[in-house]
Amino acid sequence: MLSNLAPNHVFLLVSLFLVISLTGAAVAIRSALSHNKTMSRRLAGIPKAGAVKTRRSKSRAATPNMIAKFGQHLTLPDPEEISRIRFKLSQAGFYTVKSIPVFYAIRLISLLLPQFVLLIYWSLFAHDLPTKTLIYWSIGLISAGLFAPSLYLRHCINKRKLQARDGFPDMMDLLLACIEAGLGLDAALNNVSKELGKRFPVIQINLDLLNLELMAGRTRSEAFKNFAERLGLEEASALNIMLKQSEEMGSSLGKALRTFSEEMRSKRMLRAEEKAMSLPAKMTVPLILFIFPTILLMLFLPAGARLSEAFL
Known part of the structure; x- marks a missing residue:
């Protein structure tokens, strides 16, 4: 050959x-x-x-x-x-x-x-x-193979961030309910992890890791800091700061969690409103490309047929 x-x-x-x-x-x-x-x-x-x-x-x-x-x-x-x-x-x-x-x-x-x-x-x-075409294909495949694993990794990270952000307000509501029921923070985190396992597995896994770190002897501030870094959410970092300040100042944990939980629900509502407000702008291009030409065709096709019959 x-x-x-x-x-x-x-x-x-x-x-x-x-x-x-x-x-x-x-x-x-x-x-x-x-x-x-x-x-x-x-x-x-x-x-x-x-x-x-x-x-x-x-x-x-x-x-x-x-x-x-x-x-x-x-x-x-x-x-x-x-x-x-x-x-x-x-x-x-x-x-x-x-x-x-x-x-x-x-x-x-x-x-x-x-x-x-x-x-x-x-x-x-x-x-x-041609040799040039073969070289171009080879360079393109090398570039794709070089960046594809990192891009897939970034896609997985962003996807898990979105899932965690959607479930974070529910986690705060369950945590507040457990604290107000008289449970300690460690026991409350364990119960929240069990309850959120099916709906939000991303939060459940990270809560389990948080519980393992607390059981291993890490301080609560370090464990929650690692929890926030793994999730990569501003809400988790704010929770860490709030718990640290509540522990240092000796304020009521239930009141602090209630205020923080209400803030998380407000942020989720604002995100939903932002998506609803951006929907008309996103629908503009499909309307112009697909729906308007069809409407114009339906309106002017009968008139065009009659004019063609009249003049031909």
């Missing part, structure tokens, strides 16, 4: 395979020099927030071990980079220790796999494809 190919195509094919081979060799050498055992111990020492038992976390924890082992050789040895990626993964809902190597493995696979598919398609079905 190679004898039937143009010399530039053969050179491009060999070059691509050499680049892929050198990349694999560089990854292998780097993994050998970066003390994989030390990194494995470091990752194993991170507390497993995946102990929170939810259907979503179980399904995500069922990632094939082969991908996780492959990704461990690609994990950067920088602790700051690992902590940053781990924080983003936790915000996106991936809590297991294997999520970090799996993420790096997916990033490499998303870079290399489209190139292999392009080479196979070119060698079997598109022999006459």
Whole structure:
């Protein structure tokens, strides 16, 4: 088959395979020099927030071990980079220790796999494809594979933020009801987590993590600060500040929660009103493109038919 190919195509094919081979060799050498055992111990020492038992976390924890082992050789040895990626993964809902190597493995696979598919398609079905077009396709696939995992991660984070923002007022109402019923804050958080599990699993998971941190001995302010950072909501940060001030000043927790809960309901109502007010502007383009031409056609088509009958 190679004898039937143009010399530039053969050179491009060999070059691509050499680049892929050198990349694999560089990854292998780097993994050998970066003390994989030390990194494995470091990752194993991170507390497993995946102990929170939810259907979503179980399904995500069922990632094939082969991908996780492959990704461990690609994990950067920088602790700051690992902590940053781990924080983003936790915000996106991936809590297991294997999520970090799996993420790096997916990033490499998303870079290399489209190139292999392009080479196979070119060698079997598109022999006459110009070299420039092939290079453009290769660059486009590399760009897509480079940014696709990060974009998907950002999409998951934004989606979970929206779910958490929708359920935050309900969480505050349930928390206020539990506090006014005489429960302590820790017991109230536990009950709220159980009640919100079906409707708002994002809040339920983060509340379970909050309870685990409190049980592990962290202070309430640190636990709520981590809770607010995981959710990424201003409302959660405001709740942390309110609880901290209430504890320092010795004010009534029930009154503070009632005021805060009313404020959360008001914000949710304002968001609903903003969506309702923006609806006419969003409907303008569909009306102009689809509905108005149909109405004009219905109005002028009979007149046009009569005029054509009269003059023809």
